[in-house]
Amino acid sequence: MFTSFLIKYAEIGVKGKNRYVFEDALAKQIRTVLKRCEGEFRVPKTDGRILVYADTEFDYDEVVEALGTVFGISEICPMEEHEVGDIKEIGKKVISYVREQYPNPNFTFKINTRRAKKTYPLSSMEISAELGSYLLDEFEGLKVDVHDPEVAINVEIRDKLYIYSIKIPGLGGMPLGTNGKATLLLSGGIDSPVAGYMVSKRGVRLDAVYFHAPPYTSERAKQKVVDLAKEISKYTGPINLHVINFTEIQLYIYEQCPHDELTIIMRRYMMKIAEMIAKENDSLALITGESLGQVASQTIQSLGVTNEVCTLPVFRPLIGFDKQEIVNISEKIGTYETSILPFEDCCTIFVAKHPVTKPNLNVIKKHETALSEKIDEMMERAIKEDEVIFVSFENRQK
Ligand code: ATP
Ligand code: MG
Numbered sequence: 001m002f003t004s005f006l007i008k009y010a011e012i013g014v015k016g017k018n019r020y021v022f023e024d025a026l027a028k029q030i031r032t033v034l035k036r037c038e039g040e041f042r043v044p045k046t047d048g049r050i051l052v053y054a055d056t057e058f059d060y061d062e063v064v065e066a067l068g069t070v071f072g073i074s075e076i077c078p079m080e081e082h083e084v085g086d087i088k089e090i091g092k093k094v095i096s097y098v099r100e101q102y103p104n105p106n107f108t109f110k111i112n113t114r115r116a117k118k119t120y121p122l123s124s125m126e127i128s129a130e131l132g133s134y135l136l137d138e139f140e141g142l143k144v145d146v147h148d149p150e151v152a153i154n155v156e157i158r159d160k161l162y163i164y165s166i167k168i169p170g171l172g173g174m175p176l177g178t179n180g181k182a183t184l185l186l187s188g189g190i191d192s193p194v195a196g197y198m199v200s201k202r203g204v205r206l207d208a209v210y211f212h213a214p215p216y217t218s219e220r221a222k223q224k225v226v227d228l229a230k231e232i233s234k235y236t237g238p239i240n241l242h243v244i245n246f247t248e249i250q251l252y253i254y255e256q257c258p259h260d261e262l263t264i265i266m267r268r269y270m271m272k273i274a275e276m277i278a279k280e281n282d283s284l285a286l287i288t289g290e291s292l293g294q295v296a297s298q299t300i301q302s303l304g305v306t307n308e309v310c311t312l313p314v315f316r317p318l319i320g321f322d323k324q325e326i327v328n329i330s331e332k333i334g335t336y337e338t339s340i341l342p343f344e345d346c347c348t349i350f351v352a353k354h355p356v357t358k359p360n361l362n363v364i365k366k367h368e369t370a371l372s373e374k375i376d377e378m379m380e381r382a383i384k385e386d387e388v389i390f391v392s393f394e395n396r397q398k
Pocket of ligand 2: 187
């Protein structure tokens with residue numbers, strides 16, 4: 001029975017003197033997600049590792065699932081912990097470990113010993129050789145293969161004895177909060193939640209902006225976006241979701257500008273407003289779910305024209321992905337089912353039959369001058385009336 005886990009992290013191991021910042025951020029998020037689980041846990045950091053101890057009864061699958069939502073973990077290793085004894089006692093523990101984990105042991109193996117407790121009388125090599133021979137004597141189905149074993153049995157001798165052989169892959173990436181904050185343009189579609197997830201995976205906290213156009217878009221469409229934010233917050237941590245009423249601006253553009261340019265002009269104003277909100281809230285970049293060539297507004301020319309309004313970097317992590325690849329990630333992270341619910345998003349009503357696919361910046365800018373009379377005050381109003389919804393996976397109904 002496992003009562004503890006060794007948490008392995010790859011990338012953050014190499015960060016020199018900033019390492020503790022990364023480890024602290026990782027341990028903090030681990031503690032946060034463990035609150036989703038039954039039981040009491042401790043998450044100490046000791047010589048370059050993070051350990052998770054269950055102090056009470058707990059549900060193994062629930063804990064593994066929770067740890068599987070933490071960016072920065074490369075492997076989750078359930079382990080046994082015992083007092084350090086002499087080599088015969090360690091041998092007994094390893095034998096009983098193998099018996100419990102592999103009811104019919106039939107595989108090639110190797111013992112990896114790490115001896116952090118340097119006062120232990122045998123060297124790592126001697127310990128591995130000794131334990132290996134105990135196992136060979138005990139189990140007929142075992143064979144040693146030091147180069148490519150089916151099972152690597154890890155034995156660590158520290159203040160305690162740790163034994164583990166199971167490695168559950170973690171999400172990888174970097175711990176939340178180690179790379180600042182960015183603002184995600186979150187719609188109800190498949191792409192933008194995935195885009196937010198991917199940037200957050202690099203250690204970035206998220207805010208989000210949703211452009212709502214009542215009565216053209218319904219309350220249910222808005223609720224869908226709140227739900228998507230909640231679903232990704234399982235990984236990204238809490239999100240302040242800014243709901244911007246975009247109706248007035250959209251109607252104004254519809255009234256004043258050529259209809260084949262509606263989408264692109266609207267997108268420029270979305271980016272402008274998102275950037276203003278980002279700057280007010282210390283976000284260092286914007287994120288969109290755009291993917292090159294997916295629709296008219298995502299041609300290379302359109303992206304250029306949209307991008308022109310921004311001074312912050314705009315991250316488009318899906319730029320080179322095919323739709324199916326994006327769908328696969330959305331299924332994996334659990335947003336797909338919500339994303340495909342049939343509520344219209346803000347743009348559908350105002351979409352032209354033949355939108356421009358190769359907009360020219362000068363032409364677009366010229367047509368935008370038709371908005372100059374009221375657009376600034378409309379943007380100001382939209383931002384002032386910003387509804388901020390605090391979204392956190394931790395606050396959901398159990
Ligand atoms: P998604 O699946 O994310 O909705 P999409 O394929 O529908 O994307 P577009 O509608 O062209 O693509 O939108 C491109 C990006 O612009 C979206 O990924 C999102 O980041 C942003 N966006 C679009 N509509 C909205 C909206 N109503 N509110 C906030 N952001 C939006
Ligand atoms: Mg969309």
